[in-house]
Amino acid sequence: MNTTTKAIAANKKKMDDLTVGLCALTVVGVSATAATPFWPAAWGQAPSIGVVVLAAGLAVFLALHTLYWWRNLDEAAQEAHKWAWWWGGNLGFIAGGAAVVIAALNGADLLPARVPHTDTALIALGVVAAFAAQAVGYGIAWCGWWVARR
Template identity: 85%
Template sequence: MNNQIAATKAAASKKSMEDLTVVLCALTVVGVGATAATPFWPEAWGRAPSIGVVVLAASLTVFGVLHTLYWWRSLDEAAKEAHKWAWWWGGNLGFFVGGAAVVIAAFSGVNLLPAAVPHTDAALIALGVAAAFAAQAVGYGIAWCAWWIARR
C-alpha cells in the first residue's frame, strides 16, 4: 500500500514539473516577443530592460525555487544530511578561505578584474559576490565528497 502511495506521489510530482516546464517554455516565447521597456524603471539604474527579460527572469526564478523544492522532497534522509552538512561546513569554510584570499590579493596589489572590465565600484562589488559564491560552491563540493567518503 505504501509503495502505491509513493508511486502516486512521484507521478503527481513529475506531472507538476512537466506542467512547470510547459509554462516556462510559454513564458520564454512571451519573453522573447515582449520588447517594450519595463515601466516605472528608475533613471538612476540606467536603461530599462524589456518587460520580456523581466518576465523571463522572474519565471526562471520561480521555476528554480519550485524545482529545488521538489528535488529536496525527493531526497532520502542521508542525502539531505550530506547536503546540509556540506553547505554548513564547506560553504562557511569556503567563504572564509575564499574571502581571505580575495582580501590578501587585493591588498597585495593583484589586479583581480580583467583589463576589459572598467574598474568601478560596481564591478568590484560584482567580483566580490562572484568570488564569495564560487568559494562557497567549491567548499561545499569538497565537504560533500568528504561526507560521503567518510561514510563509505
C-alpha cells in the same frame, strides 16, 4: 499503484506543468519588447518587460524545482547536503574571502583589463568570488561526507 509511485507520478506531472509554463514564459520573454515601466534612469537602460517576466518565471521555476527535488531525496542525501553547505560553504567563504583580501592588499589586479575598474565592478567581483568560494567548499565537503561514510 502504491503511495510512493503515486507521489512520484504527481511530482513528475508538477514538473511537466512547470516546464510548459516556463516555455510559455520564454515565448512571452522573446516577444514582449516594450521597456519596463518605472525603471529608474540612474540604473541605465530599462530591460524589456519580456526579460523581466522571463527572469521572474525562471526564479519561480527554479525555486519550485528545488523544492520538489529536496522532497524526493532520502534522509542521508539531505543530511549530506545540509552538512556540506554548513561546513563547506562557511569554510569556503572564509578561505575565499581571505584569499581575495590578501590578493587585493598585495596589489593584485583582480579584474580583467577589459572591465572598467569601478566600485560596481568590484562589488560584483566580491559577490561572484564569495559564491564561487562557497560552491567549491560545498563540493569538497559534500564529497568528503560521502567518502567518510562509504
